Amino acid sequence: MTTTDSSRVGKRRPALRAGARWPGRRSGASVARPGFAWAAPATLFFTLFAVLPLIMVAVLSFAEWDGVDALSFTGVDNWKTLVHDHVMLQSIWLTLLTTVLGVVVQTPLSILLGVWAAGKQRNRAVLSAIYFVPLLLSATAISILWRALLDPNFGVPSQARWLFGDGNLFGHQSTAIGVLIFVGAWQYTPFHTLIYQGATRAIPQVLYQAAAIDGAGRIRQFWSITLPQLRTTMVTSMILMVVGGMTVFDTVLILTQGGPGTDTTTTPYYSYVKGFKDFQFGYASAIALILVVIATIISLVIVKFSGYDKMRSSSEGL
Amino acid sequence: MKKRWLPRAVAGSVVLALGLTLAACGGGSSSSSGSGSFTVLVYGDASNKVEKQIIDTFNKTSKVKAKLQTIPGADYQTKLQTLINTKQAPDVFFNWGGGSIAPFVKAGLLLPLDDMIAKDPGLKSNFLPSVFNGAVVDGKSYGIPMRGTQPVMLFNNKKVLADNGLTAPKTWDDLLNAVKVLKAKHVTPIALGGGDQWPTLMWYEYMYDRIAGPGLFEKAMGGDKSAWDSADSRAALAKLKELIDAGAFGTNYDSVKYTDGGSVALVAQSKAAFELMGSWYYSQQQQDNPDFAKSGLGYSSFPTVDGGKGDPTDIVGNTNNYYSVLKKTKYADAIAQFLKLQYSDEFVKAHMAIGNLPTTTNTVNFLDTAAIPDYAKFQYDLVKSAPSFQLSWDQAYPQSASNAMHTAVQQFFDGKIDADGFIKAMQALPTS
Numbered sequence: 100m101t102t103t104d105s106s107r108v109g110k111r112r113p114a115l116r117a118g119a120r121w122p123g124r125r126s127g128a129s130v131a132r133p134g135f136a137w138a139a140p141a142t143l144f145f146t147l148f149a150v151l152p153l154i155m156v157a158v159l160s161f162a163e164w165d166g167v168d169a170l171s172f173t174g175v176d177n178w179k180t181l182v183h184d185h186v187m188l189q190s191i192w193l194t195l196l197t198t199v200l201g202v203v204v205q206t207p208l209s210i211l212l213g214v215w216a217a218g219k220q221r222n223r224a225v226l227s228a229i230y231f232v233p234l235l236l237s238a239t240a241i242s243i244l245w246r247a248l249l250d251p252n253f254g255v256p257s258q259a260r261w262l263f264g265d266g267n268l269f270g271h272q273s274t275a276i277g278v279l280i281f282v283g284a285w286q287y288t289p290f291h292t293l294i295y296q297g298a299t300r301a302i303p304q305v306l307y308q309a310a311a312i313d314g315a316g317r318i319r320q321f322w323s324i325t326l327p328q329l330r331t332t333m334v335t336s337m338i339l340m341v342v343g344g345m346t347v348f349d350t351v352l353i354l355t356q357g358g359p360g361t362d363t364t365t366t367p368y369y370s371y372v373k374g375f376k377d378f379q380f381g382y383a384s385a386i387a388l389i390l391v392v393i394a395t396i397i398s399l400v401i402v403k404f405s406g407y408d409k410m411r412s413s414s415e416g417l
Numbered sequence: 418m419k420k421r422w423l424p425r426a427v428a429g430s431v432v433l434a435l436g437l438t439l440a441a442c443g444g445g446s447s448s449s450s451g452s453g454s455f456t457v458l459v460y461g462d463a464s465n466k467v468e469k470q471i472i473d474t475f476n477k478t479s480k481v482k483a484k485l486q487t488i489p490g491a492d493y494q495t496k497l498q499t500l501i502n503t504k505q506a507p508d509v510f511f512n513w514g515g516g517s518i519a520p521f522v523k524a525g526l527l528l529p530l531d532d533m534i535a536k537d538p539g540l541k542s543n544f545l546p547s548v549f550n551g552a553v554v555d556g557k558s559y560g561i562p563m564r565g566t567q568p569v570m571l572f573n574n575k576k577v578l579a580d581n582g583l584t585a586p587k588t589w590d591d592l593l594n595a596v597k598v599l600k601a602k603h604v605t606p607i608a609l610g611g612g613d614q615w616p617t618l619m620w621y622e623y624m625y626d627r628i629a630g631p632g633l634f635e636k637a638m639g640g641d642k643s644a645w646d647s648a649d650s651r652a653a654l655a656k657l658k659e660l661i662d663a664g665a666f667g668t669n670y671d672s673v674k675y676t677d678g679g680s681v682a683l684v685a686q687s688k689a690a691f692e693l694m695g696s697w698y699y700s701q702q703q704q705d706n707p708d709f710a711k712s713g714l715g716y717s718s719f720p721t722v723d724g725g726k727g728d729p730t731d732i733v734g735n736t737n738n739y740y741s742v743l744k745k746t747k748y749a750d751a752i753a754q755f756l757k758l759q760y761s762d763e764f765v766k767a768h769m770a771i772g773n774l775p776t777t778t779n780t781v782n783f784l785d786t787a788a789i790p791d792y793a794k795f796q797y798d799l800v801k802s803a804p805s806f807q808l809s810w811d812q813a814y815p816q817s818a819s820n821a822m823h824t825a826v827q828q829f830f831d832g833k834i835d836a837d838g839f840i841k842a843m844q845a846l847p848t849s
Contacts, residue, residue: 165817167502167524250679251669252688269612270671270831356612359671360828375495376820 153391160385165378177385186361187386190369191393193276197365198344200280201287202337209288209336213295214325227296234289242353245282272362275355279363282350287343291336298332299325334405338398345394366390454482455748457755458497458507460738461487463700464564467767471758481751483509491613491676494816501526501743508746509755513812514552514560514739520815521741522554528742529557533753540753543760547806548776552739560739561756565773566800567695567735569619575715577604577690585717589627589656592720596665599690605667608689610675614823615811617670617830619693620657622733622810627722628653631731631805638813642844649726654829654836656722661830671831678705685709693719695734696796699772703788710772716792718799732799733807737776769793774800818846 160177164170181187216227233241248254251266260266268274306324315323348367351357357364357372364372367390374383459468465487472483486507488496494517500506501521512518521527534540541549544562552560573585578595581602586592596606610616625633629649636644644650660666667689673679675694683689685706692698702710721729740759742752758764760777768775769787774796787793800806811819825842828834834842 165520166498167520167526169524246674247677249672250677251672252679252683265668267669267672270669356614358612358614358824358827359831360824360833372820375499377817378498379817 156384156387159381160388162381164380166380167378173381177382180382181385181389186364186369187366187389189361190364190366190386191389193363194345194365194367194390194393197276197279197283197347198341200276201283201344201347202340204280204284205288205291205340206333206337208284209291210295210326210329210333212288212292214299214321216292216296217299227292230292231289233286234293236286238286238349239353241282241286242350245278245285246354249278269355270359272359275359275363278354279347279350282354283344283347286350287340291340294332294336295329298329302328334401338401341397341401342394345390345397366393453480453748454484455508455746455752456484456486457740458486458488458500458510460493460511461489462697463704464697464768464771464773467764467771467773468563470767471761471764472755474763475755475758479751479754481748483751483755498816506743506745508748509740509742509752511563512552512560512739512741513735513808514737515554515808516813516815518552518559518739518741519554522557522559526744527559528744528746528749529559530561530742530756531558533749533756534558537753537757539760540756543777543779545776545778548737551736551808552741560741561759562737562776563740563759564738564775565696565768566737566776566796567697568732568796568799568803568806569623569693569695569719569734570698570716570796570799571691571693571719572684572698573691573715573717574684574687574689574709575713577687578715581690583690585715586720587717588720589722592665593660593663595690596660596663600664604687605683605689606665606691607667608673608680608683608692609666609670610673610680611666611670611827611830612672612674612679613676614827615809616675616680616694618810618823618826619695619733620660621653621826622807623693623719624653624657624722625650626727626731626733626805626807627719627725627729628656628727630726630728631807634807634810634813637843638848640848642848645840645843650840651836654839657829658836661832666830671827681705685713696772696774699789699792703772711789716795728804730799730803731805731807732803733809735809735812736806776800815847815849818848821846 159170161174162170162172163176212227212230216223216230249256249266249268251257251263251268254266256263256266256268268278302325306328307320310320310324346367347365348371351363351365351368352371355363357368366386370383370386370390372383373379373386457468457472459465465485468487469485472485476482493511497510497512501510502524506526518527530540540561541558548562548566549558552558552562571585577599578584581595581598581604583595583598584591586595599606629647629652633644633647633649673683675681680689680692681698681701682705684692685702699710699714699716702714718730718732740756742749742756746752760775760779762779762783765775765777765780765783766786769780769783772788772792774780774787774793781797784790784793784797807813811822814822821842825834825839828842829836829839
């Protein structure tokens, strides 16, 4: 979205912008570009809190450190162990699975809710305000809440035996993953709904008016206008879901603790366990690095195949 | 351009500075080196009210003040380890002695207390020697006992047992019979917080002790990993499997936790009959369900197992908890005064009142003042007469082993791995 916007602005009102913001500058070539200094705070922040730690993690992955004793470099030992660690391999698979399931569950839900919430009716405004409440709660609070609600003896399952059986939701891999997906969706769907609501509202009304004249009904309008117009938004939302889904940690920690056994030990949680339970910070760093690499590759692939990188304004010609 | 750039740059750096300050705050603003006060870091649970009371008493007379900090149980060890070598490290901290402080001793972070003891021999002589020695590493004392001893016992709901014509089981067969009777009545025989994993581990600790005796674990800890593959080890696992397969724990124990009060409530509300837990279970029930703790909570030692090599009076659990002192503290003298309170009459009485059993030599004088004198006497005799008091496996092994151990323990209970799988997992644990 931002790419689209700035290119549009740049095309349409270059003179106005340059005149108002950069009175001192005359050179035509650089008028539309803000100075480098504007990027300095963000760059500094990013360097301090993202690049530097990342480099430190990379260094740490070649060392052994328990947080107390002196750090000792062990070469590629951590990486060698990692290759043969079946919990690690399983954790990558679990991370991908929960991410994909998260996208599959949340995307249709948030599109439907978002398009519905885009209407200007008063009841929709009130209800969407309520839908956004989970967005305001911390993930920790949400996880503790659901863990209590899903207690097999005192929670919802004890009142709905026909659905939950003995209520051993956290005792089987499939149901434990189900709980993680459900709680994740409960928590994040409102956020994506918000994105889709804004995007739907930005679709020019003339398109709908033209379609109505051509005799298209509501459903036809949804499929032929709304959905195609939301394409860029979908990519944005999906990238957020994928990156968010791959780094989900708090829900796993509180709801399942990676269990039963290691059945829901996703890569970020495994990294935590190795670091903060086993105190092998070097090994944990190696796991974290793998996660960074995988998440980056996936994001790049999405950007590439969705054509997001060379996307043009979808409102061109309007 | 220069003129306009400047205010923005200033604004930018102010925002940045603010952000950094906030970030710094998040890192923990409680300084331990404030004006004349030291921090005491303790595992957060029902016993904290005693720690608070003792600190209040100390602060009444001392110029240097003590400040209590607690960390909720499950996260204690994690937070301690990440904290201990930083500026935010506490001056005095709670631990389990032995294996739990060995890495800190190795890193030279802890203050040997022998000088303090030389000045005031009472710091040593007022504690039961077997317990005091739990925090001796390489011949030097690093900890002063600061809570009660915590043997693991089999607790029960007296009413549920009476309603079904049962009594606290004395033998393994009694227990199996109770399981059968209770299951037929649709009562979960044994409540288990399997979600926490360590309560499950207690069943292994007792089974191994009763069948193989304490020697097997000692051998394995000493580095002889073949002990796990012995006939005794397999026999213990088979017995345990027998109990699980009899439906003793119900089917949904993995979704139940002790730490969020789930299993505690099962017993208090008569939905389950037994729970195997440390002696702190009494103060937990007293906090959650005072009425039940007073009149409905029964207890017994772990049943004997026919043909087992272990002494039927052996116990497992935590010998005690300890206060250790950081080497870099500025208040060693004040701390020495503070540690003296850990054997005061007030300390003993306060712990007795919430069902804990201190390990000071004067404890025996106060058994009658305990919340439930019978419970205190029962525990006291249990600990006094036990030929072996096995420290919880996850405390005896180095911290780095506990996660893998807990995972194996849970997977064997769930049938995910068989005896071979469990033995292999235990053999893979680091022992030092």
